[in-house]
Amino acid sequence: MTNNDMLIKLYDLEFNYAFVDQQAKKGVVIRKPIGPDQLLILSWAEEQQFPSMWIGEIQRALNNSPCSCFIAQRDSLLLGIACYDATALGYFGPLGVVDNSRGLGIGRSLTMACLLDMQLRGYGYAIVGMAGNTDFYRKVTNAVEIPDSNPGIYQSTIKLND
Numbered sequence: 001m002t003n004n005d006m007l008i009k010l011y012d013l014e015f016n017y018a019f020v021d022q023q024a025k026k027g028v029v030i031r032k033p034i035g036p037d038q039l040l041i042l043s044w045a046e047e048q049q050f051p052s053m054w055i056g057e058i059q060r061a062l063n064n065s066p067c068s069c070f071i072a073q074r075d076s077l078l079l080g081i082a083c084y085d086a087t088a089l090g091y092f093g094p095l096g097v098v099d100n101s102r103g104l105g106i107g108r109s110l111t112m113a114c115l116l117d118m119q120l121r122g123y124g125y126a127i128v129g130m131a132g133n134t135d136f137y138r139k140v141t142n143a144v145e146i147p148d149s150n151p152g153i154y155q156s157t158i159k160l161n162d
Contacts, residue, residue, distance in 0.1 A: 008137070010125055028079060034067075064086075068086065080110050083095075092128050
């Protein structure tokens with residue numbers, strides 16, 4: 001199974017941050033990480049066994065200025081992360097939520113936080129590279145598949161021990 005890229009029309013998104021309040025009522029804070037969070041986030045991502053490609057993308061997003069990712073946390077527990085401008089400008093992802101917190105709207109909230117941030121920065125579109133859960137992106141953002149886009153930008157990535 002190959003995963004094509006997907007395209008999201010940012011100009012069609014409703015400018016509404018109600019998801020932040022909805023998550024806060026559940027005790028979940030959606031926010032941009034700050035410098036002291038970086039090493040903890042990268043360690044957490046490794047513990048979650050996210051792909052090594054994601055670790056690199058997360059690190060890039062954390063180092064962008066301004067930071068181009070959002071995290072979800074309950075108290076001091078990290079529940080999820082979403083990034084953009086990590087693979088290339090205009091790309092959304094990676095998006096990851098811990099297994100026991102899936103289905104609670106955290107992934108949707110992190111996605112919308114990033115996409116609305118992109119919209120505020122002047123982007124008209126976002127690309128989800130090698131979209132894994134295409135149904136999620138269609139439902140949450142009305143994303144459409146870009147035909148013949150796999151491996152796309154990823155064709156020249158370094159691979160170890162193929």
